[in-house]
Amino acid sequence: MALFALGSLLLPLAGCWNQHELNKTFIVTGIALDQAEESGLLEVSLQIEKSEPESASSGSEGGQEKSSPTLVLKSVKSTMAQGIADINLRTSREVFIPHNQIMLFGTALAEEGMEQYMDMLLRDPESRMDVQMAIVDGKASDVLAADTGQELVSGTHLSNIINQQSQISTQYSTRITDFVRKLLSGSSSPVVPIVKLTKENEKESVSIEGMAVFVKDKLVGRLSNDEAQSYVWAMGDVKGGSFTAGSGDNLAVFLVDSLDCKRKVKKNGQSVRVEFEVDTVLRVSQIIGFTEVKFPDLIQKLTQTAQEEIKKKVEQTYESARGMGADIYDLGLSVYRKDPGEWESMKDQWGELFSKSELEVSVRAQIVDLGKSLLTIGMESASREGR
Amino acid sequence: MRVDKEQISGVRFMFTIVLYLESSALLTGFLIPVTRHESWLTVLSGLIVSIPVIALFRAIMLMFPDMNLIQVLERVFGPVLGKVLGLSYIWWFLNLTSLNLRDLGDLTKIVILKDTPALVLMVLCIIVTSYAVRYGIKVVTWYSALFMTLGFAILAISVLLVMNQIRFENFLPVFSLPIKKYLHSTHMISTIPLGELMVIMMMTPNVRMSRKDATKYIFGGYFLGGATLLITIIRDIGVLGPTMGLFALPSLMTLRLVRLGEALSRMEILFAIALISQLAFKVMFLHYISVITIAQMFNVRDYKRISLVTGALVIAYGLTLYDNIVDHAVSAQVFAPVFWVIFEMLIPLIVFVTAKLRKLPEIRGT
Amino acid sequence: MLFGFMKRKLRYLLSSSGQAGAGDDNKEKRAEQHMPPELSTSLDENVEALKNELSDGSDVKVHRFRFGPDLCYSGALVFIDGMTDSLFISEAILRPIVSWRTCDELPKARDIARTVSSDVICAGEVQLIASVSDCAASCLSGDAVFFADGCPEALQINAKGYEKRSVTEPASESVVRGPREGFTENLRTNTALLRRKIRSGRLRCESLTVGKRTQTHICLMYIDGIADKKVIETLKFRIKGLDVDSILESGYIEQYIEDAPLSPFSTVGYSEKPDVIAGRVLEGRVAVIIDGTPFVLTVPMLFVESFQTAEDYYSRPMYATMMRIVRYLAYIIAVFAPAIYISLTSFHHEMIPTTLLLTIAKAREGTPFPVFLETFIMVISFEILREGGIRLPRPVGQAISIVGALIMGDAAVSAGIVGAPVVITIAITAVASFLIPMQNESDTMLRLAMMALAAFAGFYGVAMGTFAILIHLATLTSFGAAYFDGFAWTRNLQDSIIRMPLWTMKRRPKHIAKGDTVRIKSFIPPLRPHAGESNRQAGDD
Structure with a gap:
């Protein structure tokens, strides 16, 4: 009896370590890595899906211009883990990775070698291995910021495109785990889809243009x-x-x-x-x-x-x-x-x-x-x- | 003096054995780095190699049907040596319980709740298991049938859901590693998940079964449980392939890849909870065994009183066992197989031989 | 702790009164100590003694008269107005007595009562009593007591005629298909209703009286040869051991005799319908009928009983099984839904599909409270609404639904105090909890405990809590039968989650029925050809 009373008192008192409130997290839907302007540094961009309070929008009339539903946060550091930690420091909310839809890498980065970036993705308990990855022709963060008008979130848009293609053949999509598996085999070359951002009269669109070929972990060529x-x-x-x-x-x-x-x-x-x-x-x-x-x-x-x-x-x-x-x-x-x-x-x-x-x-x-x-x-x- | 006076049926005993072995499925992480994609072979060989060991346990159980292990030790080796061995077994059972509890805490921490101190997770578990242990073997094994079936269901569902990701090539090539590795791995498997089964010798007086049934139930449980281990390993190898060796908990990585359409794609926590519950059952069972052993050795009249205290001891010991998971893995690969053989196989063998030489169960006849 | 207090109190009371015997014995012995037990031969003394015993109430009526050949005897009839049927008294008791003019040989004064009872009165239930306390007890039960001058015995004549409720459909258990009779507050009516269902001579009815001041009549009914003797013994021991002031309702008895007073699960079953009770008695249980309440208790009770309704057996097996599974699901939802919601939205965001997560995040944007507090507020509000709905007088009932729907639902969400997903979760929980009324107390308390655990440690906490509940259920016994046996899955599965066809339930449940366990000796199984025909298919010739 005494035990029960003590226990029930303790429960609400103790802090709840792992509890994060939804309105205090930023849900990440896309991550992009680029080479920064200063050499040797990495630019990490996170695409966040913004959520507006329901009560505010329920009474709103149509005709109002909606601001972009996504937010892109950037940080320039020497490694990916540091970049994400840095973003965490500068934002009002915690960054929440498990819902990430896609990993984008700039071509410049890919040519240097990808293995180091794989490590954080494999080690961090929050990140998932079945995330799609793609190489971007140009700057990866631009794709994150693109407002395609088709889906709310371009991260989801991209992963949906890749998913559709993988209905035809699973080889069209490369998940982190597939990439790593090929790296580990020692002889195989991973193949990753290439994403291209095009702009036509203020409408941006992202599309898959061919695939990138790696030898070991460096980008060496493309397939149309x-x-x-x-x-x-x-x-x-x-x-x-x-x-x-x-x-x-x-x-x-x-x-x-x-x-x-x-x-x-x-x-x-x-x-x-x-x-x-x-x-x-x-x-x-x-x-x-x-x-x-x-x-x-x-x-x-x-x-x-x-x-x-x-x-x-x-x-x-x-x-x-x-x-x-x-x-x-x-x-x-x-x-x-x-x-x-x-x-x-x-x-x-x-x-x-x-x-x-x-x-x-x-x-x-x-x-x-x-x-x-x-x-x-x-x-x-x-x-x-x-x- | 019998500590726990209740008895359970032989069928429930078998279900308990199966559940006990099923719970070890999560701990395959330390096995994999040795034999990688051929681990399924070593699990199979480990199962076969351990058959005589299990037969040994069964023989001892049948020779002394009313005495649990501590009583057997005293009977066979005399009061002094028997008590010394009994004390060492107390130490070893506590070790087992703490290791499994520590595994439970670490597992939960890594997968589900990352910031919660392991202490809190372990305390929550031990409170529940102490509550169960107070009521004896009947309550501790009450749900073995149910949990065992749930375990099968979870395994079946997970296999079905990742079926499209299993690639047969991941199993090739076969027989490509040096023999030493196979031996090492087989030895590891027969000591760590399978040899732990020796705790059933502490339950002998509490199970109601005839000679013929004993074989059926013990071996039936053993093979069923072993089969689940085998299926788990095969599933993991098939899905993860060469990436398997990277991870601390390969089973969970496989479960993370389960996708049932876009909506139900991150269900691994549900599976993790089911597997953690199985591990909690194992901890509960081992806790019970530890309490009974202590009560038997020190002639405690009412074993219920020491249940919570033993739990606290187990938590304290568990927290100090290893500094980190790497040490744990190294110990499991290098140290445990050698050391545990003493408790799991050597001593029971000596008991058996000595008993036979001294023609011990003379009152009952053989 | 509470139970220990009660135990100590009982022990003290029993030791002070000197024995743990039947309530009747106590009464008599006390009557011996305080009042002259025997009736004297003087009419006036008897009547005075009786009136004293009844505290001279204004509704105690005494009718003195002379009767007999040549009006040689004088007598009195004492009864309590309101509890007796005045027509009966005048027609069946007074008229024959008063018109008794002739007789062959004049009985002695001492034997008047016997003569009157055997030769004169028209009443059916007449008993000779010899002590004042018995007279008082019978008056208080609604009988009339007849005294004669010179006779040391009195006649207790059943003249009960108080107002009672007629047999109607019970308010708490309604069915779509099945009998609509319900027990009433009268013990006799209830025993009669049960007897009409089980017309077996082996149906035993044992009476007890409990409660010092309420003198409540209790009747234990069971089938001799099926029910477990140990259960009957324990039951009688526990009830007879009660030396309490009042037993007003079956709930009192339940709380005094139950096996686990501290558990959220009740181990004594109850029902208001005779067919339900009859079914249970036929399985080997003991029914406890208590005067003054339509709720009849049954022991032993198993957990699975709270998920069985009478309709399950009147419907066909597949539908009954489906409904039963729905009920189990409803219980799980009622207990775990808020906890799962809290875990998912506070701890395990990765489990929710991305689009749903974004919706929930939007909903939570403006709300100030952490999820646990929000859910807690909504659960408490729901409990308030529910309790209010029960206590409310009917005309005001409409207001509750408006208040509930508008204020709780719409306004709270629009104002941003709670989020829409929380309201939905609590609404589902509430509706689910209505499916299993017998477990209402347990699911309300467990829900709160699960919510607290979920807020503390997410799914792991819920899992450990579930473990603890399961272990607790495994330790419960109800009068010797294991409470949760249906889920140990080693026997007696046929009536737990699924309801097998009636023709497969050949034996009674093992742990309840000891004795004759065969229910169905033989029957024509469905699908076999009728007697006299051989394998004729439908549609032939």
């Missing part, structure tokens, strides 16, 4: 949107996307229903031979031309066109990756997994081996669906005029 698509194809397990195939007057637009790719690495004496086997199911979305083709041969012709196109694209991207010396296809990792002994012997020269490797691509496409109509208008009229 097309090349990014073929990279994603080579990684397999694709559930969507579309591409145009054909040349000259005969063009066809295909929708990818599913696409898988098996990657094999074979050692050929001193060199390495890489084989990609692409297996895909396609649907046709638009046909232009192909008037000379007779109907029974249509599917075959289209399949051929598609296969050639896919092969060409994959080879192209492989070429670019090879040129950058970046093993973005996890080839080294697959060697390690199959035969760790052999990997040991190849490990140190992997970079060279990869740049000299030969690629063989074989594509097998299957068109299952032509849509509502079977013939093009041209084909229909041609067949009417007489075969």
Whole structure:
């Protein structure tokens, strides 16, 4: 009885260490890291979602100009942890990271090396590993400050775009954990989406423009949107996307229903031979031309066109990756997994081996669906005029 | 003199064993750095290697069905040596309880409440466990069936939810590490989560089961609990892959990656609470065992009175055990496997052999 | 602490009166010490003694008359006006006595009472009594007492005719499907209602009287052969051991005999409906019917009973199971919802989806109080409203709903004192708590405790608190049966969270019924063809 009374007295008296009131926190929805003007220092920007008191806005009339719902706080320090601590000092509220939607890094920073920034993200108990990351062409903090007009918060906007793309293939998005996993493997090169900010008549928009390729943790090159698509194809397990195939007057637009790719690495004496086997199911979305083709041969012709196109694209991207010396296809990792002994012997020269490797691509496409109509208008009229 | 006069059924005993082993799932963090992505192999081998050890416990339990461990020690080794060994077991059980309590406090601190002093978290837990211990074995194990099922459900749900993130390649390559590492890891597993099961020898007089049932219940519980450990490790390896070695609590990292649509994406605290409750159950059980051991050794008439005091002792000891989590991990990898073997395997083995040599349970017959 | 105080008081009282016997014995012995126990043969002395015993109230009526052949006997009838049926007295008692003119052989004066009772009176319930205290007790119960000059015995004639409430639908428990009878304040009516449900000769009815000044009649009803003898013994021991001033309601008895007075959970069940009580008695429980209240107690009580309503058994299993699960959920919400809200918004912001978090943050922008205080204020306001709603006279009832809705809900939020999410949470909690009226006391107290723990240590505090509650439930016993047994999950699952079809509940619950445990010996299971047909499908020929 006495114990109970004592205990119940103690409870309200003791401070509640971990309690933070909602109206005393700043909810961070985006973090950006840039190189500061002074060399060696880092500019940390945090995008905060502002919340206005409900009672004030419930009686307001329309027609009032709403101020931007986000706030960008910046600080220039030598490390990320210090930057965030500094921001905390200068604001009236505590900064709350777990709801962060996206991590942005400036290209200048990425070229120097990313490993040091990963550490805080992995160590701090509040930050989460499944946050999307992206590289920004230019200054990352500008993207945070952008007022896109589409979503309230540009951090959410960006992560939504990336999430939508990852419906097609998970390779389109890179979370911190994916990035770190590739770094740890020792041979693989991480690939991160690039975000670009464009301004047209006072309307700002952010979009994904290609992907950035890293070797170890330094940015070495880029893939354009097309090349990014073929990279994603080579990684397999694709559930969507579309591409145009054909040349000259005969063009066809295909929708990818599913696409898988098996990657094999074979050692050929001193060199390495890489084989990609692409297996895909396609649907046709638009046909232009192909008037000379007779109907029974249509599917075959289209399949051929598609296969050639896919092969060409994959080879192209492989070429670019090879040129950058970046093993973005996890080839080294697959060697390690199959035969760790052999990997040991190849490990140190992997970079060279990869740049000299030969690629063989074989594509097998299957068109299952032509849509509502079977013939093009041209084909229909041609067949009417007489075969 | 029997300290706790109540008895529980054999089925409930089995559920308690399963729950006890389930609770160790969170402590896999110290295992991983040794064998990394092949830890599932070592868990499997640890389970197999420990079977004779568990059989040893069962044999001792069946040889002296009415005596708990302390009484057995006195009977087999005589009053003097028996009491000395009994004292050392008191020390060891208190050690176990404090270690687990410390783990509980650290875990909660890291994941859920970062600024609260560990003392407060541990006091909250010990108050509740002391309350339960006062009422004896029946209350302490009352909910074992329920919590065990909840544990299974949580495990199943978490596996289902991260299924799309499990990558088979994370398990390859297999058998690529030197044998020494496998041996080390297997040894660690058989001493730390599995060998702790020796505390069931303190419960012998309180469980109502026949000879045949004993095998069924003890081994059934052992394999079920071991299976949950195995599934947890496999899930973690599959999801985290090479990043596993970075983290202090890999299970929690896996749970952090659980996503059920945008809305339910940060549910790890719910899972964490469930796992912490399981750990709290383990602490409660160990607290009970410590109290019973002390009561038995010092012939305390009413063990209820020492429940809270033992709890306070455990908290104090727990706070001073290690300075930080690195020391704890190092100790678990290096020191514990060697030292604990004495209490978990060596002494019971000697007890068994001596008893057989002295043809001890002569009154009952074998 | 309180219970110890009560225990000491009881012990003192019992030791001072010399024994722990039945209340009746006490009364008689005291009557022996203070009053002459026996009736004298003088009519006047008896009547005077009785009037003294009844403190000469103005409603005590004495009717003296002469009767018998040649009016050779004189007698008196004493009764309390208002408690007796005057028509009955005049028609069934006085008329036959007064018109008794002839008789074969004149009985002696000493035997008048017996003669009158066997040969003359038309009444059905007549008893011979021989002491003044018995006469007083019967008068006070509403009987009429007949004295005759020269006879040392008196007749107690049942002439009860006081105003009583008719059998109506009980106010506290209403059902959609099922009987609408409820117990009333009269002991006899209640026992009759129960007997009409259980027409078994094995249904025993044992009477006790408790309460020094209230002399409340209590009736223990149970089925011989099913109920546990130990429970009956304990119950009788505890009730007989009560030497208290008054027993006005079943709640008094409940508080004196319960196993765990300090626990928020009550271990004695009650109900106002005869079919509910009958169901429980058939499972092996003992019903305690107390004169003066329609609430009948049943022991032993299990936790799961508070989630069972009579309708569960009259509805079909799937729906009943669903409703039962909803009730459990409601209890959990009623206890934990405010605590979870406090934990989520104060400690674990990461768990809330981002958009919801921003909404809640907006709502909390203008409010001055920390979350715990806000929630606490709202909970207290709700309790005030609820209590007010009960005590309010009906015409003013409308005002409560307006006050509640407008002031609590809208104005408080607009003024910025509390935030909208808090109001929503408390509203859900309130509605949920209405689903399980039997556990109202426990969920109100536990809710506050959980809120305090949540404000202290977030989800960890709530988890530890839940642990403590579960352990407490595990330690409760109700008259020998484990209170929370349904959730140890090793037996008797069929009626806890789910309600299995009636035809599977073949045996009575093990820990309550000792004795005949078979409920259903045989039945035609559903889905089997009818007798005489063989596997004919619907739609054939």
